[in-house]
Structure formats: structure tokens, C-alpha cells
Amino acid sequence: MPDDKMVPSDQVMQRILYQEMVTKTKPKPPVFRNVLGAFVIGGAICTVGQAFLKFFMSLGLAELDAGAATSATLVFIAAILTGLGVYDSIAKYGGAGTIVPITGFANSIVAPALEFRREGMIFGVGQRIFTLAGPVLAFGFVTAWLIGLIAYLFK
């Protein structure tokens, strides 16, 4: 008796052949353009952040405090831009460059808050505000806890 697993069934074969056809037909993602966009726009966000950091330090804040003030400022700007409907237009070109910095985190909280306002404050905004940021927070906490544990053990 031949081993069923060795010979792909017609259906499996059909799926494999179709997958090949799809791969051939699909346009290639514009990787170079995306990488360039992420570099330029992500870099610009970081440069603005650096400028704020220097500015706050020049006002006499310690580096750690200036960092916190910079984060708050960037989050505020990103939230305003999201509210004005500008942030998603920048993200279209920026891609990962607009998602990875803290401004992307602000966008991921403000966007659902705006979106679900119409379902009310509790079950709309309250329940949905972290739908996108939730995973970042959850795994951020897990990572922080693990690093804390490592730091404690090897102190």
C-alpha cells in the first residue's frame, strides 16, 4: 500500500500549483521604495526627537527628564496629526518608519479612540482604545518583567 503522505492528493497538488501561479502573477512589493521611505521619514521623526531632547536639556532638564519630556511632546504631536487625519497619509510612505517610533504608538491609540467614539465612551472608546496598542503593552510588560528578573538574578 503506498504511503498516503508521500504522494500529494489532487487537492493538495492543485493548491501547490495555484500558489505558484499566484506568486508569479502578484506584483513584487516595492521593497526599495518602502525601505527608503521608512529610512527618511523614520529618520526625520528621530531627528525631530533629538532636537527636542537638546532643547529641553538646554532649558536645564537632566537627560533622563528631558527624554521623558521629548517622548511626551512627540506623543502629543502624533496624536494631533492623527486627529487631523494627517498621520495615516505620512504612514503610507513611511511604513515601519512611522510605526516603530513612539509616534506610531500614539497613533495606534488615538486612531481607535476616534473611530469608536460613536459606540459611546465606555464600550466604544474605553473598550477599544488599546485594541492595536494592547499587544505592544502586554509584551512590553512581559519583556520588562523578564529583564527585571535577569537584572535581579545577576546583580
Added chain:
Amino acid sequence: MTATKKLGQQTFAFTNPPVISGAASVVGPKEGQGPLGKDFDVVLPDTLNGEQTWEKAERKMLKQSCQIAIQKANLTPQDIDFMMAGDLLNQIISANFTARDLAIPFIGLYGACSTMFEGLALGSMLVDGGFANYVLVSASSHYDTAERQYRFPIEMGVQRPMTAQWTVTGAGAVVVGTRGKGPAITHVTIGKVIDLGINDPNDMGSAMAPAAADTIIQHFKDTGRKPSDYDLIISGDLASIGRALTEQLVKQAGYDISKNFTDCGILIFDPAQDTHAGGSGCGCSAVVLAGYLLKEMTAGKFKRILGIGTGALLSPTSSFQGESIPGIGHAVVIDAYNLGG
């Protein structure tokens, strides 16, 4: 009693082909700016349509398209025996709420983006079967309501892949009946659910292409017709990638549709509108049919068309659970033989 109207495996031929006597389309601003903009009955100035929520805006659009279609058929809602409608929202709320307002006996449909053609097929069967004089068939979709249900909040900054399609904001409605003036529906081919394992919800054209191809091939087999028997073969919302794949799949079965095959999702937007692969949604095939195809048939540009409503039968839950995307395609033959010329 045998099924006398059944032809081959999946096709049905009507004894008294139902006539499409009224059709209407209402679209959003982006669709209005597209290549077919001038063909639509109403182009909304904005996507909120004077309402507080996008969901309300969608059902207002659906209701308006139904009212205009009934009016164009020179009928009143009391003359309509059945309303068949559907949309993409959970529990098809746009259709349900519209039916509440119109007070016509209602059959709600869900065929994802194939809903308009599913409704045309079923409505024609009711008319030809002698169960109805007039059936109102309609479907709607809205970019903003679909995005928030299936993908991300509107203001979320994401980069859409090249395979992504843009949900059409629009509603289309037609009246099919025993009497009236307009092109007739002569055959329908009811599709099977086909799934060849595509699981990327950003690539629905590839997911639906095998179902569309299967229905097209089955239609040719059942009727004995060839691609050249149609002036136009048009799918609902396969967009550019799905269209190319369907053409290849149909070719493998020995039918060449490269000369007269296009897709509503390709026609409705211009590539410069940055929708990537093209349009999608229940509204896509509904407005292109009601706004463009039927008008061109009445004008004599197309004598006989084969329309295939295509649907990707996914839900966000099934996608997150790693399921692939089943597709479906329902074909309807619209023939202008009764219009002379």
C-alpha cells in the same frame, strides 16, 4: 417532477427571462471621481452622507438606490413582491434597516461581495418560477464601515500592500420583473465554494479567482457556449491580480477569455486613484452593473454579457484563527435580445 429549467450541473435557463426594468446607483465621492463617475445616478459629496455614523450613511445610500430603482421602473414599493438585499456588515444591518424603512417582504442575503449577483440569480428564479411579478435586488458597501470591521481604524497609519483592494462606497439596486422595458436575464450559474488555500486577507483577488474561474468554466460546459458568445465577461471584484489569475485558470480548461474579460473593480477606479489592485465590496459590482453595464446594454454597446459576482467568504475571526479564505462566484447572463437592434 424533474427540474426542467436546469441545464447541466449548475446552470438554470429561464423560460420567461425576467426583465431588468429599473436600476439605480449611489456612490461616494472617490467613486464619483473615477472613470465611471458620470454614469452613477447620485454621487455623494462626502462619505458621511449627512449622518452621524458611517453605518447610517451606508444604509441611507442603500435606501436611496432602492427608491430610485423602483421609481425608474415606474413602480411603487407596494408593487414589489420581494426585496433581496445584503451588505458586508455583521448581521447585514444595512439591508435589514433599509428593509424596515421600505416595508417590502424581505429576504436578507449574505454572499460577501457576490451578494448582488446572488440576489439577481435568486430574484430571477422567483420571477420565472411564477412567485413574483417584481423583485427588488440591492447591495451596498462602504469603505469606512468595512475598514473598521475587517481591518484597522481609518486614521491608523498602515502601509497597504500592492495586492490590497479598496472597498467601494456605493449602493446599487435593480428591479427584475415579468414586465417592463430593459435587458433580460436568461441564465444563471450558481457557484460552488472553492478554496485553494490563500490565507492573506490583503489579497482577496487571489482567494476568489479559483471560484470565479470554476463558475465560468462550468457555465461554458453547461450551456455549450464559448467565450465569443459574449460581448463582455465581467467579474465583480477580482481586481487586477484576481482577473489575471482567473484568465489563466480558465485558459487551463481550454477557454480563452483574454479578449473580452474584465472586472468591475478594475473599471470603477483609475490607477492614479491609488487603490492598488482595484475596487472591492458588494457595492463594487452593484454600482458598476446598475450604473454602467445596464446603461451600455440599453444603449446597444453590449448585446449579451456574462457577469460573475465574486465573494471572499472570510471573517476577521476566521483569518485570525489561521483559516484560508473560501471564495464563491455566481454567474448571470444578461441579454438585450428583447430590446431589438
